[in-house]
Amino acid sequence: MSDRRKSTSAIAALDAKISSREKLAEVPDVRSYREFLDKHARVKTKHGSAPYSFDGREAIAGIADRIDEILGSHTGKPLKDASLAVCGGAQWGKTILGLNFNAYITGVAFRNVGYYLPDDDLVQGVVDGKFRPEVIDLLPWYARMMSLGKTVNESGKAVNRKGAFMVTDGKRTGLGMIRGMGKIPTTFTVDCVVQDEKDDIPPDRAKYLKGRMTSSDLRFSLVIGTQRYAGAGQNAEFEAGTQEVWELIDSQTGDSFCPEEHWPQICRMAMDGTPRPTDPQLGWEGVFKRPGSDEVIAEYDPEAVYYFANPTTGTPLDRRVGRWVCRRPDRIKERKFSMRVSQFGIDAIDLAQIVAHWRDAVADPEQMIVFCCDRQAMPRSTLQQLDQAIIERARSVSRFTLSQTPDAAAVRFGGLDTGDRCWFTCREVRDPLDVRLRYAEQIALGRVKARAIELFHRMGLSCLFIDARPAADEARHITWALHELLEYKWPTIADPEKAYIQFPGGLAWDGPNSKWKGLRAAVVEFALKDGQGVRHKLGITQEGKFYPVIQCNRDESIQAIINELLTIKEGLVHVVNGKTREEPILRLPEVVTGSPPAAEILGRHFLTGSKKERNEKTGEEHFVDKVENHYLLSATYARLAETIGGSAKAAPFAFEAVSGRELVAEPAIPFTNRRTVL
Structure with a gap:
């Protein structure tokens, strides 16, 4: 080998060592998933990207805290065999929450995760349309540690696979797999299973996902999606869990109200632009009336001010100020957690567009189904x-x-x-x-x-x-x-x-x-x-x-x-x-x-x-x-x-014969050849 080639080889080896140290140094020093979201995660914007924020999405912080409790982020003792169903309305970031969990669990905790979608056709779309541009590209340190399309199977052999990714800092390795449920999952062992859009995943195949975690010391199941069918899919996961809901707090009484369960009466229109107890409530007909009156005071106006209020007293409720309420605390010991967040509980989503959708939904059964599932986070289907x-x-x-x-x-x-x-x-x-x-x-x-x-x-x-x-x-x-x-x-x-x-x-x-x-x-x-x-x-x-x-x-x-x-x-x-x-x-x-x-x-x-x-x-x-x-x-x-x-x-037995269109009753007769008394 020539001296020049030896020199090039040595430089490459040195670069590899330096790169390895840089990778190790760049891994965020965080102790929890919530801290990771708060300090390191980013979201795409019109002008590039911005730090991930719970501002206007305060309810989501509680979900991150629950995940940390399960992972043992603050105690060092994970809750083994725990499950969490995150059930929500559309467009408040459920999938991004799940994909950032992929980044945290593989690039910070260095554990293995399987992210499962309803079918194989969705895999490339999620990888290229969500995971790469909204997670990998926004986290340079994570991108440098990642090999997309590669993973390691149960025998330890490196393999190429669509939807697979391997993350390593040179000493630790986390493996991930984004897969469709077109067939029963096999081959790869994981610590966490994430199911996205549970309603569309074939139930008979989903049953095999627990088997992918048999060798893990964590075995955490995270299920994310909207609830379209009552008693099935995502809704079944919610009903089987702790049934935690986000409630808005009345600053005057301390009472709290789950907005999706008090809809539409919880919504009011500020007639002069400032909330007052006399403001009319939204009704089932899609118009605003004062409590106890049938007189229509106002209809939807895109320029009006809408707000949530105590349905009885009219005290305004701040959508940013709430608390998680557990309806089934007895499920905590079973480690079956479930949390529901509607668009009503996300202040970052304009209330006016929700009211406009409601106005259309009351006149259109198909729109009502969409409203209930996407806005209200409650299942409904024709x-x-x-x-x-x-x-x-x-x-x-x-x-x-x-x-x-x-x-x-x-x-x-x-x-x-x-x-x-x-x-x-x-x-x-x-x-x-x-x-x-x-x-x-x-x-x-x-x-x-x-x-x-x-x-x-x-x-x-x-x-x-x-x-x-x-x-x-x-x-x-x-x-x-x-x-x-x-x-x-x-x-x-x-x-x-x-x-x-x-x-x-x-x-x-x-x-x-x-x-x-x-x-x-x-x-x-x-x-x-x-x-x-x-x-x-x-x-x-x-x-x-x-x-x-x-x-x-x-x-x-x-x-x-x-x-x-x-x-x-x-x-x-x-x-x-x-x-x-x-x-x-x-x-x-x-x-x-x-x-x-x-x-x-x-x-x-x-x-x-x-x-x-x-x-x-x-x-x-x-x-x-x-x-x-x-x-x-x-x-x-x-x-x-x-x-x-x-x-x-x-x-008593009586024979009746039909004559023309009239029913003529005849006297009871023995009919010994047709009637048998046992």
Whole structure:
């Protein structure tokens, strides 16, 4: 080798050592993610970039603090296996918050992170449109440590991969991977998993993400996104966590108000440009009225001054002054954290544009969906029948707890959804407009026969309807037991479907009219098409045993129970005694600290099961199947038990023949060849 080449090689080696020291020296000396955001992170502006700031975004500081608590930034003791769902409105910086977390966790903490998006097509867009220009290019020290498109797999081998990045200061290394969830994630081990736009990530694939953190001593899951579907995706993460919300503080009373939950009445227009207690409130119609008055004082004006105020007293509320309120502190010990920030809680977002959007949304259902999701940070969809507000209303109209103690003044009916686990509900009817889900219980399949029968008698049910599949044997057993037919010796009857059969205990099959009478229990089959109503069927086993079957349409049956939760506010017009019903018929048990888990699971199942799927080819919409909707189905069966079983009373047999358009009743006759009394 020539002296010149040796000299060049030596200089290169020296440069590499100097570069390595420079990299090490340039790593920010910070102790927390919040400090990193406050002192080192930057954001793009029209004129280049500026320091990241919590000014006007005070709520976000609380999210950074929660992340630091999980990472153990101040204690040195990370909260292992913790999860945090950051649920928010649009355009306040959720994705940038997540991408800066990538920079902090790989370039300061030198840990590994997997950042997952709904599909592979989004990866390049996020890398080139967000991560590179808004994080890497704004942090020169980070850019010099990074190798984009490279990482190390589980065997320690360096590999090239789109969306991968490796960060090193010469001594420490942090690995990152931005990937789509087009297939089940494999190969790479991480300390943290970030899911961006959870609603669009296939749930069956997301379940495998925890496995990517098995070898880590942290195993932190961060989920970021808007909430579009009640009871699913991002909203399910929020409901399963601590449910922390940002509330604005009244400087006079110390009371606090969650702005998205008090919308629109929390918003006022300053009539003379200065907030006053007499200023009108924004209403559901998109106009401003004074409290208690129907007179329209003002409509939206782009030049007007809008502000938030105590809905009762009118005291102005500063959007920069608030506090995080934890609705479910019992989840803290489980390390399941969830935080919600709407645009209402971000002062950097002009309130006038929110009011303008509301004015348009009240006249356009599609715009209302966008407003609720993007502005209000609450789920809403044309395919979603229920939302969390509807569930909370059903819990608050008549406050009660789950109980097996029957009310002597009410009539009760039961429903049972079957599977590997079975789900029982009791429907308590106090009057036609006051129906309560009095009790709910999950039952193991192995003990469902004994437990269902026990609950029937303990709660004094009038009738129990049971899911026909998949636990067909158990469903028939319970039905026979409640009709006292378990030990009955079944005779052979010719053409039984057309016969009148009187069973011991009061049950009767009216073959000529295809109707069951005296029902205490029945098996339900969702076997009919839309518009075919309800059919009674004589079920016959291979051994020749009879049992009652009720056939109906699945969508119509579920819609009927959902309609009991809806009111005129959701566009359901139900006139009672000349007035439109404004309260739900069906009431749900309250959920407070110490409530049985079933009380909360009920609400989740109703939300999840109320979502519809649209067939892209036919355009038909049907309620989702094969999801956690069991209590909704159980309640559906209980309602059928009331409407069908409650009216199916045994009566003396009488044959009725149709003559022309008139129904002519004929005297009861023996019909010994068609009527069988067992």
